[in-house]
Amino acid sequence: MMHRMRAEYADGGASAAVRLWHMVRGGGSVAMCGRELDARAPAREAVDWGRTPELCCHTCGAYLLREAPWLADEHRPGPPGEQPETAWPSG
Numbered sequence: 001m002m003h004r005m006r007a008e009y010a011d012g013g014a015s016a017a018v019r020l021w022h023m024v025r026g027g028g029s030v031a032m033c034g035r036e037l038d039a040r041a042p043a044r045e046a047v048d049w050g051r052t053p054e055l056c057c058h059t060c061g062a063y064l065l066r067e068a069p070w071l072a073d074e075h076r077p078g079p080p081g082e083q084p085e086t087a088w089p090s091g
């Protein structure tokens, strides 16, 4: 499933600054959190999630991690084999 970021404007419509970035499925204008967005609002590629100066919607982010886990890879620790076997002191 393809995802895209879409902006939510602050009060004042298209002339106002971007308030929050949401994630939409496909090329739609309804965010994953359920919020309806202006279809003319600017969109960005999903890989820009979390890299904008404006905030990203936390609810959309939670859904996104479930549907597109590839975006979370960069935040994951290494493969299990590279982790210490135990965190408990053995002595």
Ligand SMILES: [Zn+2]
Residues within 6 Å of the ligand: 021, 022, 023, 031, 032, 033, 034, 035, 057, 058, 059, 060
């Ligand atoms: Zn959202």
